[in-house]
Amino acid sequence: MVDRIILRVTRYRPESDTEPMTQEHEIPLRKDWSVLDGLNHIKDHLDGTLSYRWSCRMGVCGSCGMTVNGEPKLTCATFLGDYAPGPVRVEPLSNFPVVRDLVVDIGDFMRKLPRVKPWLIRSEQEPPAVGEYPQLPAEREEYEQFSMCINCMLCYAACPVYALDQEFLGPAAIALAQRYNLDSRDQGASERMDVLSEADGIWACTFVGECSAVCPKDVDPAGAIQRYKFTAAMDSLKALLLPRGAR
Amino acid sequence: MEPFLWLLFSAGGVLSALLIPALLFLFGLAFPLGWVSPPDHAHLSAVLSHPVTRVALLGLCVLALFHWAHRFRYALYDGLQLKHLERAITLFCYGGALTGSAVAGYFLLAVP
Amino acid sequence: MKVEYTQFHPRWYRPRVPVFWWLRRRSYLLFVLRELSSVFVAWFVVFLLLLVNAVAQGPEDYRRFLDWSATPGMLLLNVVALCFILLHAVTWLFTLSPHAMVVRLRGRRLPPAVIGAGNLVAWMLASALAAFLILG
Numbered sequence: 001m002v003d004r005i006i007l008r009v010t011r012y013r014p015e016s017d018t019e020p021m022t023q024e025h026e027i028p029l030r031k032d033w034s035v036l037d038g039l040n041h042i043k044d045h046l047d048g049t050l051s052y053r054w055s056c057r058m059g060v061c062g063s064c065g066m067t068v069n070g071e072p073k074l075t076c077a078t079f080l081g082d083y084a085p086g087p088v089r090v091e092p093l094s095n096f097p098v099v100r101d102l103v104v105d106i107g108d109f110m111r112k113l114p115r116v117k118p119w120l121i122r123s124e125q126e127p128p129a130v131g132e133y134p135q136l137p138a139e140r141e142e143y144e145q146f147s148m149c150i151n152c153m154l155c156y157a158a159c160p161v162y163a164l165d166q167e168f169l170g171p172a173a174i175a176l177a178q179r180y181n182l183d184s185r186d187q188g189a190s191e192r193m194d195v196l197s198e199a200d201g202i203w204a205c206t207f208v209g210e211c212s213a214v215c216p217k218d219v220d221p222a223g224a225i226q227r228y229k230f231t232a233a234m235d236s237l238k239a240l241l242l243p244r245g246a247r
Numbered sequence: 248m249e250p251f252l253w254l255l256f257s258a259g260g261v262l263s264a265l266l267i268p269a270l271l272f273l274f275g276l277a278f279p280l281g282w283v284s285p286p287d288h289a290h291l292s293a294v295l296s297h298p299v300t301r302v303a304l305l306g307l308c309v310l311a312l313f314h315w316a317h318r319f320r321y322a323l324y325d326g327l328q329l330k331h332l333e334r335a336i337t338l339f340c341y342g343g344a345l346t347g348s349a350v351a352g353y354f355l356l357a358v359p
Numbered sequence: 360m361k362v363e364y365t366q367f368h369p370r371w372y373r374p375r376v377p378v379f380w381w382l383r384r385r386s387y388l389l390f391v392l393r394e395l396s397s398v399f400v401a402w403f404v405v406f407l408l409l410l411v412n413a414v415a416q417g418p419e420d421y422r423r424f425l426d427w428s429a430t431p432g433m434l435l436l437n438v439v440a441l442c443f444i445l446l447h448a449v450t451w452l453f454t455l456s457p458h459a460m461v462v463r464l465r466g467r468r469l470p471p472a473v474i475g476a477g478n479l480v481a482w483m484l485a486s487a488l489a490a491f492l493i494l495g
Binding site for chain 3: 259260261263264265266267268269270271272273274275276278279280283285286288290291292294295300304307308311312314315317318319321322326327328343347350351354355
Binding site for chain 3: 012014015019020070097098099105138141160163164206207208209210212213220222223226227229230
């Protein structure tokens with residue numbers, strides 16, 4: 001006999017519902033099945049109208065983030081067996097507007113990303129003939145952790161500051177800015193400072209730390225934000241105390 | 248302004264974490280409950296009359312108050328969702344810290 | 360931006376954040392308690408200034424301060440305050456600052472656990488110094 005587990009899935013159909021409702025499905029419980037496999041089973045065999053996002057099934061694309069039993073998770077990396085005997089609650093990511101069922105609108109995040117200029121900025125662009133910008137392994141280590149982000153937005157779903165104020169730039173965007181600020185090839189730190197040091201940037205963060213706790217790639221956005229606060233504060237102090245030339 | 252307030256908050260957080268547990272344990276619990284016999288007046292008075300002690304305590308008081316002001320302000324913004332009262336809250340928190348610092352300065356430096 | 364639902368325009372569902380959102384998760388509750396510790400930091404400043412003032416006024420006032428701090432109400436307040444202060448000290452020294460600080464030794468970044476251990480040593484030294492000065 002096959003073990004079975006109940007999945008409680010949030011449904012929201014904007015054309016007919018004013019509020020989401022919960023639908024229950026009993027599915028087979030297989031040792032190697034992730035929550036995403038469970039959803040795929042529902043979609044293929046039980047109810048083809050269920051909507052959700054997914055792509056790579058291996059924790060790289062960052063599109064299958066949902067709330068599993070109240071925690072923001074990548075559903076492809078969260079296994080049903082860990083929740084046995086169930087039931088397992090699957091809801092859309094919190095803090096984002098729900099478009100349908102488990103699909104959220106990510107436009108806000110997409111508009112925030114380019115604001116921090118996440119690319120290498122050079123004060124003077126070298127012509128390609130000069131060659132690449134060399135970097136030592138130790139210099140790469142400086143920002144490597146922050147470059148692991150897959151934009152899955154679990155950190156936004158976990159952040160109460162973002163929940164309360166959607167203007168907040170948020171964990172992933174600031175960590176990404178820090179990834180370029182700490183890159184030895186980059187010279188754009190002062191350009192990013194304007195966006196980051198606004199009231200809705202780093203200073204809105206109160207270091208709840210949940211962004212780092214839920215991050216599937218151990219990026220530690222909370223650490224990145226606090227480190228950046230320190231840098232920004234020191235820069236302000238220098239600007240206040242030192243004459244212009246010495247900065 | 249925010250960077251400086253944050254620096255004060257952080258410095259206050261470090262000092263409070265390092266010093267307040269021991270001080271509060273002694274004067275709030277250990278002496279009143281008789282676990283440790285309290286120092287006599289002459290000894291405490293001598294310790295307090297040393298300028299280094301007074302400056303250190305003044306630093307602790309001022310930074311601890313600004314630590315409170317900053318954290319409490321955000322606790323009211325987020326915990327009670329009072330961001331729309333930003334002005335009044337800022338005035339209350341940092342005004343309180345400034346007033347408290349002045350009182351601390353009076354007690355610690357003006358009193359012999 | 361208000362968008363009416365049509366076949367091509369989503370009608371978003373956006374729940375409101377409840378007032379007591381921090382009761383929904385243990386980590387959020389711990390966060391709010393951590394932030395509330397600041398109130399007891401401020402209380403300690405008041406308590407300390409009262410003590411300083413009593414010592415400055417003379418032996419009589421100092422004795423009265425000691426008696427006052429032994430009343431049940433004050434004891435209760437200070438027990439609660441000490442719990443919050445310890446929450447502040449533990450979170451600040453061992454979870455917050457190790458992640459926020461970058462300390463380098465011979466060009467290598469120290470791992471958070473080492474910074475936490477350093478903070479523990481600093482905490483012990485500061486406490487020992489305070490106790491030594493007070494107890495003589």
